[in-house]
Amino acid sequence: MSTLLTQTLCKSFGSLAVTQEVTLTFESGKRYAIIGPNGAGKTTFFNLLAGNLKPDTGHILLDGRDITSLDVTSRARIGIARSFQRNNLFAEMTVHDNITMACAIQDNVAPVFWRPMSGFAAVHDKAVGIARQVGLEDDRHTAVRHLSYGSQRQLEVALALACKPKVLLLDEPTSGMSPQETARMDHLIKALPRELTVIVIEHDMDIVLEFADQIVVLDYGRVLVQGTPAEIKNSAIVRQRYLGEEGVAVGSHSAQRPSP
Amino acid sequence: MAMTRNNLRLSIGVAVAVLALITQLSTGAFAQELFAEAAILAVFALSLDLLARSGLVSFGHAGFLGLGAYTFGGLAVLQNWPPSLAMAAALAGGIVSGLIIGCFAVRTSGAFFIMVTLAVAEMFFSWVFRSPLFNGADGMGGVPRLDMRAMGLDLNNPKNFATFCILICICVWIFAEYIIVTPFGRTLDAIRQNANRVSAVGGRVFSYRLAAFALSGAIGALSGALKAQHTNFLSPDLATWVVSGDVLIAVVIGGMGTFVGGIIGSGLLVYLKEILSSNFGHWYLFLGGIFIGVALILPRGIVGSLLDWLDRRNARNNPAPAREEEA
Amino acid sequence: MGFDPQFFAEQLLNSLQFAMLLFLLAIGLSVIFGLMDYLNLAHGTIYMLAAYLAFSLTQLGGSFWVALAFAPLAATAIGMVLYLLLLKRAETETHLVQVLLTVGVIYAGTDILRIIYGDLPKGVNQPELFAAPVNIFGITYPGYRLFIIGLGLVTQIGLYFALERTRLGALVRAGVDDRQTAETLGVNISAVFMLVFAIGTYLAGVAGVVAAPIFGVYPGMDATIIILVLIVVVVGGLGSLKGAILGSLLIGFADTFGKILLPQFAMVMIYLVMAIVLIFRPTGLLPARRFTGAG
Numbered sequence: 001m002s003t004l005l006t007q008t009l010c011k012s013f014g015s016l017a018v019t020q021e022v023t024l025t026f027e028s029g030k031r032y033a034i035i036g037p038n039g040a041g042k043t044t045f046f047n048l049l050a051g052n053l054k055p056d057t058g059h060i061l062l063d064g065r066d067i068t069s070l071d072v073t074s075r076a077r078i079g080i081a082r083s084f085q086r087n088n089l090f091a092e093m094t095v096h097d098n099i100t101m102a103c104a105i106q107d108n109v110a111p112v113f114w115r116p117m118s119g120f121a122a123v124h125d126k127a128v129g130i131a132r133q134v135g136l137e138d139d140r141h142t143a144v145r146h147l148s149y150g151s152q153r154q155l156e157v158a159l160a161l162a163c164k165p166k167v168l169l170l171d172e173p174t175s176g177m178s179p180q181e182t183a184r185m186d187h188l189i190k191a192l193p194r195e196l197t198v199i200v201i202e203h204d205m206d207i208v209l210e211f212a213d214q215i216v217v218l219d220y221g222r223v224l225v226q227g228t229p230a231e232i233k234n235s236a237i238v239r240q241r242y243l244g245e246e247g248v249a250v251g252s253h254s255a256q257r258p259s260p
Numbered sequence: 261m262a263m264t265r266n267n268l269r270l271s272i273g274v275a276v277a278v279l280a281l282i283t284q285l286s287t288g289a290f291a292q293e294l295f296a297e298a299a300i301l302a303v304f305a306l307s308l309d310l311l312a313r314s315g316l317v318s319f320g321h322a323g324f325l326g327l328g329a330y331t332f333g334g335l336a337v338l339q340n341w342p343p344s345l346a347m348a349a350a351l352a353g354g355i356v357s358g359l360i361i362g363c364f365a366v367r368t369s370g371a372f373f374i375m376v377t378l379a380v381a382e383m384f385f386s387w388v389f390r391s392p393l394f395n396g397a398d399g400m401g402g403v404p405r406l407d408m409r410a411m412g413l414d415l416n417n418p419k420n421f422a423t424f425c426i427l428i429c430i431c432v433w434i435f436a437e438y439i440i441v442t443p444f445g446r447t448l449d450a451i452r453q454n455a456n457r458v459s460a461v462g463g464r465v466f467s468y469r470l471a472a473f474a475l476s477g478a479i480g481a482l483s484g485a486l487k488a489q490h491t492n493f494l495s496p497d498l499a500t501w502v503v504s505g506d507v508l509i510a511v512v513i514g515g516m517g518t519f520v521g522g523i524i525g526s527g528l529l530v531y532l533k534e535i536l537s538s539n540f541g542h543w544y545l546f547l548g549g550i551f552i553g554v555a556l557i558l559p560r561g562i563v564g565s566l567l568d569w570l571d572r573r574n575a576r577n578n579p580a581p582a583r584e585e586e587a
Numbered sequence: 588m589g590f591d592p593q594f595f596a597e598q599l600l601n602s603l604q605f606a607m608l609l610f611l612l613a614i615g616l617s618v619i620f621g622l623m624d625y626l627n628l629a630h631g632t633i634y635m636l637a638a639y640l641a642f643s644l645t646q647l648g649g650s651f652w653v654a655l656a657f658a659p660l661a662a663t664a665i666g667m668v669l670y671l672l673l674l675k676r677a678e679t680e681t682h683l684v685q686v687l688l689t690v691g692v693i694y695a696g697t698d699i700l701r702i703i704y705g706d707l708p709k710g711v712n713q714p715e716l717f718a719a720p721v722n723i724f725g726i727t728y729p730g731y732r733l734f735i736i737g738l739g740l741v742t743q744i745g746l747y748f749a750l751e752r753t754r755l756g757a758l759v760r761a762g763v764d765d766r767q768t769a770e771t772l773g774v775n776i777s778a779v780f781m782l783v784f785a786i787g788t789y790l791a792g793v794a795g796v797v798a799a800p801i802f803g804v805y806p807g808m809d810a811t812i813i814i815l816v817l818i819v820v821v822v823g824g825l826g827s828l829k830g831a832i833l834g835s836l837l838i839g840f841a842d843t844f845g846k847i848l849l850p851q852f853a854m855v856m857i858y859l860v861m862a863i864v865l866i867f868r869p870t871g872l873l874p875a876r877r878f879t880g881a882g
Contacts (some may be wrong), residue, residue: 004358008327037468045412050460062386071459072459073459073462073463074458076459076460076461076462081460082460084460087456088454088456088457088460090449090450090453090454090457091453091454092449092453093449093450093453095448100446101446101450101458101461102461103460104443104446105447105458105461105463106461106462109443110443110444110446110447110463110466110468111443111444111447111467111471112443112444113439113442113443113444113445114442115443116441117441117442117445117446118437159461159462162461163461163462165468173332178361203474208281213263219449245579254382255517300647306836317682317683326698329711329823352639363863364862364866367866367869368865368869370682371620371626371682371821371825371871372821372865372869373869375817375818375861375865376861376862376865378814378817379818379858379861379862380858380862382814382854382858383854383855383858383859386852386853386854386858387855390851390852430696501814503689508683508686509686511688511691512683512684512686513687527792530663542698542701542702543698543700544695544697544698545694545695545699545702547691547694548690548691548692548693548694548695548696548697548698549691549695550603551687551688551690551694552688552691552692552693552695553691554686554687555677555680555684555687555688555691556673556677556688558675559680559681559684
């Protein structure tokens with residue numbers, strides 16, 4: 001069981017408070033979506049969870065263990081893996097080599113300097129499995145730069161999956177995708193193993209409402225409201241702020257794709 | 261099956277090695293000195309290029325060369341150590357100093373790494389330049405060569421020494437080529453391409469770069485120990501930034517990250533310097549012109565450009581399945 | 588050796604004077620590096636070229652002031668031709684290709700000057716106006732060195748106002764801060780860079796002329812100083828005026844006092860300062876922007 005907790009997490013850049021007293025519980029095996037307008041501090045919150053940023057105050061706990069002081073690398077090793085909003089891959093390698101690299105690092109094979117990589121059949125098999133899982137098995141020998149944008153997004157998720165995560169953080173997995181590619185990614189994230197805790201930042205409300213068990217709405221770095229998709233849809237404050245009722249500020253997601 | 265980048269690189273390497281050995285055996289004593297010099301520079305270039313695989317370019321590599329030379333020469337001359345033991349000590353010195361300096365140097369990258377390595381090398385230079393132990397600026401003579409007469413090889417013979425240096429260079433080249441196909445070497449490649457992602461998937465970038473720096477230090481020290489044996493002399497000039505610049509230029513001319521490129525670049529640089537300096541008074545003018553020409557015409561280096569050409573040709577012959585590019 | 592306040596004050600002024608010289612060279616290199624990510628090692632060659640041109644002008648009967656007025660301009664003109672013909676073509680290449688190219692320029696340039704002027708050091712007389720020592724803070728100090736300090740201060744103040752108070756300065760700062768954004772906002776970065784390159788080159792030329800009476804003019808005078816200037820840039824942080832000022836002061840003082848405190852290891856002091864700064868601030872003391880990751 002892996003439960004990720006944040007306790008009164010705060011982060012400021014200068015005078016700009018981007019995360020304010022965020023206390024959340026992410027229960028094992030559940031799906032979470034984080035939504036909110038651009039600038040609500042969603043990616044900053046991910047950076048705090050993954051260890052790219054250190055919080056000013058507050059704590060992060062995984063299964064009861066305080067992991068606030070661990071850096072990105074250590075958190076990746078204890079099961080917190082992330083994908084990035086902008087593709088962040090090994091550009092000169094093939095799809096297979098990208099995934100193999102991540103697997104080799106996770107399996108502590110990477111420091112080996114006395115045997116060729118080709119001899120580690122287990123790592124290669126694992127990489128093939130992950131490529132299949134994300135729907136890239138036909139592109140395994142394609143170099144990243146020859147890959148379509150949508151497939152690069154899939155590879156982005158594959159690298160996170162290669163980390164044997166307990167908690168998977170997906171930062172806007174469908175951003176910039178065509179409708180067909182979005183459908184493919186939608187299918188991919190719905191098919192993720194149930195034992196995994198998944199937290200996505202996503203603007204596509206169709207995907208969010210269908211996918212998430214719990215939705216967290218961030219606004220100016222604060223948790224505005226949290227609840228099931230039904231609760232969020234019916235929440236007065238969310239309707240007022242984001243679904244455009246009463247003509248108040250329209251979030252970017254609802255501008256792109258009006259709520260159903 | 262189309263020729264791949266790696267196959268072309270390895271083929272060029274084998275061709276260069278065979279050509280060097282054959283030519284070397286059939287030339288006169290003076291050319292053999294040049295062969296030894298080029299082979300030693302090539303070992304030094306391999307040391308720099310191996311580090312470059314991890315995305316770090318050093319401008320202070322002469323520090324390792326100087327350290328290797330002074331460790332070898334100092335122990336062999338002042339302490340009367342057998343040269344083989346002194347050589348082992350030089351290698352160990354390269355690893356240890358690489359680990360110590362690397363602890364703070366590899367935390368930086370890019371231009372800052374260039375400057376930190378330069379600083380450390382220049383500090384070493386300042387020390388040996390003033391050190392009475394090694395005769396300071398005047399340098400110290402009488403450095404012996406390895407004693408391999410038991411194996412029927414007298415290294416005081418220029419021909420034998422040149423062959424020895426070429427063989428060492430070939431060994432180091434095979435070692436480097438082997439390292440980059442191991443998981444460790446692949447991880448260095450990954451770090452060069454995207455260090456942040458390596459951290460994000462749980463790789464300790466610092467440790468890998470530190471290991472690469474120490475390994476590079478050992479090979480750099482090896483080239484220094486060979487250099488001291490070649491000239492039978494220790495000079496502070498071995499550790500100046502000019503030496504660091506020379507090896508960097510040899511690697512860039514040949515093609516960074518290709519290994520065999522650095523070897524070819526070393527050979528060319530030694531050859532060009534010899535030809536130009538013996539024929540022209542103001543030969544730096546020509547050398548400078550050649551550098552400018554290479555930078556503008558072959559910015560990826562000789563071997564690098566060749567590999568790029570191969571990529572383009574392969575892409576033309578079997579175009580990848582066209583998929584829509586978006587965003 | 589007891590503490591001698593007079594000696595100390597003199598060394599303080601020496602440090603300041605050397606710092607000003609370093610600054611004149613460093614600011615151009617730093618902004619060119621910061622704005623265009625271009626590692627122009629040939630910056631020092633302009634410095635040497637201007638010194639030689641100053642020597643020629645004084646040989647032809649011109650005064651120091653004539654040399655100071657025209658030699659940097661002529662060196663800038665040559666520098667711009669060099670930039671447009673050669674250097675510009677490596678703008679999108681890696682730092683290493685830029686190093687290869689500009690080292691080629693250094694080698695070729697040095698030999699051309701050697702062919703014209705020979706290998707022997709040349710001298711340029713300091714201006715008579717500042718030939719006499721000046722009494723300051725109770726010590727006598729060469730007037731000419733005070734002039735260099737003044738020139739450096741005036742340049743720093745001038746650049747400060749140019750960067751902070753003019754439209755061009757705002758464009759330069761925007762370009763250093765985030766080139767892509769500045770370009771999408773319609774800033775013609777190439778034009779800004781040409782101008783910055785010209786100003787930086789001009790200041791390197793000025794440095795060459797004012798350095799000539801103190802250090803002499805000789806082939807290779809660029810190599811001795813360019814390493815120090817690179818250190819200034821790295822210690823100060825890329826692309827920032829304040830960084831270049833602070834860096835040149837630190838290195839100027841480290842150089843002068845290093846020679847007094849550790850005469851055996853004069854350079855060690857400088858490298859020590861740099862190593863310490865970079866351990867604690869891997870991107871320098873006052874960089875114009877925070878760098879992320881490799882490259």
